[in-house]
Amino acid sequence: MPDFCAAYGCSNRLSLKTRAHGITFHQFPKTGEMRRQWELPLRRDGVVAADRTLLCSEHSSSKAGSNKKHHHL
Numbered sequence: 001m002p003d004f005c006a007a008y009g010c011s012n013r014l015s016l017k018t019r020a021h022g023i024t025f026h027q028f029p030k031t032g033e034m035r036r037q038w039e040l041p042l043r044r045d046g047v048v049a050a051d052r053t054l055l056c057s058e059h060s061s062s063k064a065g066s067n068k069k070h071h072h073l
């Protein structure tokens with residue numbers, strides 16, 4: 001399985017290049033609520049997150065969590 005971000009429109013792949021940009025990759029969490037949030041950026045018909053599906057740091061929960069802090073900016 002290639003190590004690439006599963007988010008719609010994202011072409012980030014696990015490589016030295018993305019690592020140099022500080023982009024990290026994360027596997028889908030197995031727990032329900034976190035996993036549901038991670039599935040939002042996929043936005044692909046018929047795509048179901050597998051246990052080995054990866055999201056890059058631009059699309060993973062770190063970004064979803066930051067949305068809650070907008071009023072602090």
Ligand SMILES: [Zn+2]
Pocket residue numbers: 005006007010011012055056057058059
């Ligand atoms: Zn991505």
